[in-house]
Amino acid sequence: MNNEEKGMSLIVKTVTRWLKGFIFLFGAYIVVFGHLSPGGGFPGGVVFAATFILITLAFGREYALKKIGKILASELDSxxxxxxxxxxxxxxxxxxxxxxxxxxxxxxxxxFKLFSSGTIPLCNISIGIKVGASLFMIFIILSIVRVVFEDGKGKLITTEKKREK
Amino acid sequence: MIEIIIGILLTFMIIGSIICLETKDLLSAIIAIVPVGYFSGIIFLLLGAPDIAITQMVVEVLSLIILIRATIRRDLTTIEEERDFFGLITTFAFIFVFFIFAMEALRYLPPFGSPAFTLNQNAPSNRYLLNGLKETGAANIVNSVILDYRGYDTLGEATILFTSILGALAILRVYARKRKKNE
Incomplete structure (x- = not known):
């Protein structure tokens, strides 16, 4: 249980460290070239979210939340x-x-040029930011909170450390 | 040829759904539902819709991770209750009614492989396909439709996503906000 908080094994961590940039780059490509090739804001944003979820799974929740916090994610969403x-x-x-x-x-x-088609690339970028941040937030919320059964009653608890003050 | 492949994939999807419904273990149910998402992505690819195929594949992976990691954690949840008889009857009645209407509606569709917009020359999709590149400058017609011609739809989709995140945050918040002391 303590092991899970710190993430997975060394192999997974190393592969993640090498691959995360490329996966993020692929998401950025899908978003930016959405008006020229198959893709667009939504799938690219999901790839963004998948990058951070990969980091969360490999390195543990604390490491990923240090990179992009819950507050920053909700700000990016908005x-x-x-x-x-x-x-x-x-x-x-x-x-x-x-x-x-x-x-x-x-x-x-x-x-077929990158700087064409007016507002469509800008819309793609904004949707990509929004979808990526919101799907990452869903994952963070659902993985922090869990239901514990005590005396036949379900109770919602958080595994996040309680904030000071 | 493509019909046969799609038929095989659809058969696997139906088998996976039935296993997912009948199994008692939640983890097995989630694993059994995987073919539905992946094979529908492959079917979209075979039918020539790479945009939807990419979205389907990526969202499938993400939702699988979220379902396995976030909802089923250390404890395996099993379902022991019997299925509700009245609910089963209602479901079958709805499926029957839907089937009748679907058979009636499917008679008016063009045959497999010929696009639906060829029936009506005034259909909007004709204009999108013929003038899409000229009017919006976007080579990807799908993107020109969802972000230029039908921007309202995308705005509504973004609003739905935003509201759902807001709802999830509000429901799953554990610590209640403290009231002010002078109240």
Whole structure:
């Protein structure tokens, strides 16, 4: 039980240390190139969350929470949602239509370029941030809290250390 | 050929669902439900929908980890109660009614392999496919639909996710917030 708090074995830790950057990079690729290749904000965000869940499983909860805390995760969650809403609302300001694509849509040298299609990449990035942070938060919440049965009654306890004050 | 592969995969999915329903052990149930998610991802890939296939695969992995690690921890939970007879009857009645309506609706679908939008030339999907690249500049038509043409849907989806996180945080909070002392 004490062993589980510190994470898995050395092999898993080493492989995780090497792979986590590449997995995060893959998620970033899926998000940023979402308007050109299969993918988009949602799957990329899930890959982001999977990176942090991998770190949590391999190194233990305390290590991962030191990297990205619960408060930072909830802030990123709100930030992504707000960014998406702001991009949608800026359409009203520029063209008068909610959710209109107000940035220049075409790259001068042709299609299939990274900087094209207006607001779609920005929306993808905001959704990626939002989904990644919120799914990581779900995992953290569900792994911190557990139900313990005492005298036939279910009781919700936390395995998190109680905060000072 | 592709129909046969999809048929085999669907058979495995049905077998997995039945095992998941009938087993008493929660961990075995979660492991038995895995083929449903993975094989539906493979089916999406075979039918030419890589966007949905990627999402399905990734979400399946994540939900599996969350289910195994977070809900079933050290103690194995088993189900010993008998199944509710009235609930079973209601379920079968609903499945029967749904089956009748589905058979009626499936007669109007085009045959397998021909896209559904070919039936109606004025369907919105025709416009998306023909003018999507011209109007939005996004090479991935799926992304141009979900973030440009149908942005409201994505906004609603983001709102649902946000609200569900809020609800999970509020329900699973263990320590109650302390009231102010002067109250």
């Amino acid at each position: 930030l992504g949602a707000l960014l998406f809403l702001i991009i949608a609302t800026l359409g009203i300001y520029f063209t008068g239509i909610f959710f209109s694509n107000f940035i220049e849509k075409f790259h001068p040298t042709g299609n």
